[in-house]
Amino acid sequence: MAFLITWNPQQRRWHDMPTASPLTLSGELFQDWWGVRSKSVRIGSRLFLLRQGVEPRGIVGSGWATSAPRRRNPPAPGRINQVVDVVFDVLLDPAKYPPLDWRTFTTAPLNKVHWKTQSSGIIVPDELEAEWRRHVHNTLGYIPAAINDSVNDPDEMEFPEGRGSYRLHRHIERNSQLIDAAKAKAKRDGRLYCWVCHFDFAKVYGKRGDGFIEAHHTIPVSQLGDNASTKIDDIAMVCSNCHRMLHRDPWLSMAELHALCVKQPS
Numbered sequence: 001m002a003f004l005i006t007w008n009p010q011q012r013r014w015h016d017m018p019t020a021s022p023l024t025l026s027g028e029l030f031q032d033w034w035g036v037r038s039k040s041v042r043i044g045s046r047l048f049l050l051r052q053g054v055e056p057r058g059i060v061g062s063g064w065a066t067s068a069p070r071r072r073n074p075p076a077p078g079r080i081n082q083v084v085d086v087v088f089d090v091l092l093d094p095a096k097y098p099p100l101d102w103r104t105f106t107t108a109p110l111n112k113v114h115w116k117t118q119s120s121g122i123i124v125p126d127e128l129e130a131e132w133r134r135h136v137h138n139t140l141g142y143i144p145a146a147i148n149d150s151v152n153d154p155d156e157m158e159f160p161e162g163r164g165s166y167r168l169h170r171h172i173e174r175n176s177q178l179i180d181a182a183k184a185k186a187k188r189d190g191r192l193y194c195w196v197c198h199f200d201f202a203k204v205y206g207k208r209g210d211g212f213i214e215a216h217h218t219i220p221v222s223q224l225g226d227n228a229s230t231k232i233d234d235i236a237m238v239c240s241n242c243h244r245m246l247h248r249d250p251w252l253s254m255a256e257l258h259a260l261c262v263k264q265p266s
Contacts, residue, residue, distance in 0.1 A: 001040070001042075001045055001046070001123060002045070002046040002047070002048060002123065002124045002125070002126060002128060002129065003036070003038065003040070003041055003045055003046070003047055003048070003065075003120075003121055003122065003123055003124065004047075004048055004050045004113075004117065004120065004121070004122050004124050005034045005036060005047050005048070005049055005050070005086070005120040005121070006049075006050045006051075006052050006117065006118060006119065006120050007049055007050065007051050007052065007060070008051075008052050008053035008054075008118075009051065009053065009054060010053050010054060011053075013035075014032075016030075016032065017060075017091060017093050017094075017095075018093060018095070020032075020088060020091050021091040021092060021093035021096070022093075023091075024061075024088055024089060024090050024091045024144055024146055025090070025091075025140065025144050026144070027144055027145030027146050028146060028171070029087045029088065029089060029146050029167065029168060029171045030063075030087065030088040030091065031066075031085070031086070031087050031088075031168065032085075032086050032088070033083045033084065033085050033086060034047075034083060034084060034086050034120060035072070035081075035082065035083050035120055036069055036082055036083065036084055036120040036121040037082065037119045037120060037121045038069070038119075038120070038121025038122065038123075039069050039082070040121070040123070041065050041068070041069055041084050041121060042065065042068055043065055043066060043067060043068055043164065043165060044064060044065065044164050044165070044166075045064070045065040045164075046062070046064060046129065047062065047063050047064065047065055047086060048061070048062050048124060048128060048132065049061035049062065049063070049088070049091070050102075050115070050117075051094060051099055052116075052117075052118060056094050056098060056099050056101070057099065057101070057102075058098075058099025058100050058101040058102055058103075059099055059100040059102065059128075059132060059135075060091065060092050060093075060094055060097075060099045060100075061088050061090055061091040061092065062088065062089055062090050062132055062147065063086045063087050063088035063089055063090075063164070064086070064087055064089070064164025064165075064167060065084045065085065065086060065164055066084075066085040066086065066087055066164040066165045066168060067084050067085035068084065069082045069083070069084050070082070070083060070084070071083075086164075087164055087167065087168045087171075089144070089146035089147040089167070090136055090144055090146065090147045092136070092139065097139050097140070098139065100131065100132055100135040102115040103115075105131075109125040109127060110124075110125060110127055110128060110131065113125070133147070146167075146171070166247075169217055169220075172217045172230050173214075173215050173216060173217050173235075175230070178230060178232065178235065179215045179235065181232050182215055182232045182235035182237070183210045183213065183215065183237070184210075185232055186210075186213075186237045187202075187210055191237060192209050192210055192213060192237065193213075193237065194213070194237065194238050194239040194242055195236045195237055195238060195254060196238055196239070196242040196246075196254050196257050196258050196261065197239060197241075197242050197258070197261050199239045201213045201239075213237050213238070213239070214237070214238050214239065214240055214243045215235045215236070215237065215238070216235070216236045216237075216238045216243055216246055216254070217230065217234060217235060217236075218234055218235070218236050218253075218254065219234050220251070236254060238254075242257060245257055
C-alpha cells in the first residue's frame with residue numbers, strides 16, 4: 001500500500017533536500033522521520049514525497065516506512081505529533097530537477113487522487129510507482145541504485161520488519177568502506193570463516209577468500225536508533241548460504257542458526 005507524505009519548503013521542519021538528494025542519486029539511502037496523520041501506514045509501506053505550498057509542485061521523492069506510526073517525543077505544539085521513520089531511495093531536488101507534476105495525470109485512477117492535500121498519509125494508487133520510475137529515468141537518464149536495490153529479492157517480502165527495513169539493513173551490509181574494514185579485521189584476527197557454520201574461506205579459496213565471504217549486520221534495524229550508526233564489531237563474516245538463512249522469516253540470530261547446523265560425517 002502506498003501513501004503520500006507532504007512537504008512545504010516554506011515551513012521550518014525539513015530543509016535537508018540539498019544534502020539528501022545527491023546522496024540518493026549516488027545510490028545511497030537517506031534516513032529521516034516524517035509526520036503523518038494516518039494510522040494506516042505500516043512498516044514496509046511505500047511513501048511518495050509531495051512538494052506543496054510553492055511552485056514547482058509535485059512528487060519529488062520516494063521511500064519506505066521503517067516503523068509504524070508513533071508519538072513524537074517531545075510533542076510540538078500545533079504540529080503533527082504522530083511520526084514514522086522513513087528511508088528515502090530517491091529524492092529529486094526541485095532546485096535542479098522538475099517534480100513529477102500530478103496535473104499531468106489525465107486518466108483514472110491517478111487523476112482521482114486528492115493531490116492538493118496538505119496532510120501526510122493519504123492512500124495513492126499503486127500505478128503511481130510506474131509513473132514515478134518513468135519520471136526519474138526521463139529526468140536523470142538512469143534509475144539510481146537504491147530504488148532498484150533488491151527489487152527481485154524474495155527475502156524483502158519475508159523480512160520481519162518489512163521491505164523498508166530490509167533495504168536499509170542490506171544497504172548497511174553493502175557499505176563498501178565498512179565491509180572492507182570488517183573483512184580486513186577478520187583476516188588479521190584469523191577469522192576469515194563463516195561464523196555460523198565455520199566454512200573456512202581462507203583454507204578453501206586461499207587469497208581470494210576475502211572476496212567471496214559475505215558480511216552480515218547483526219543488529220536489527222529497529223534497534224539502530226535515529227542515525228543508523230554501525231561499528232565494525234556489528235558486522236559478522238558469513239557464507240552466502242548462512243547469510244540467506246539469516247534473512248529468512250522468522251529472522252534467526254547467528255546463535256540460533258548455528259544451533260541448527262548439523263556436523264557432517266567426514
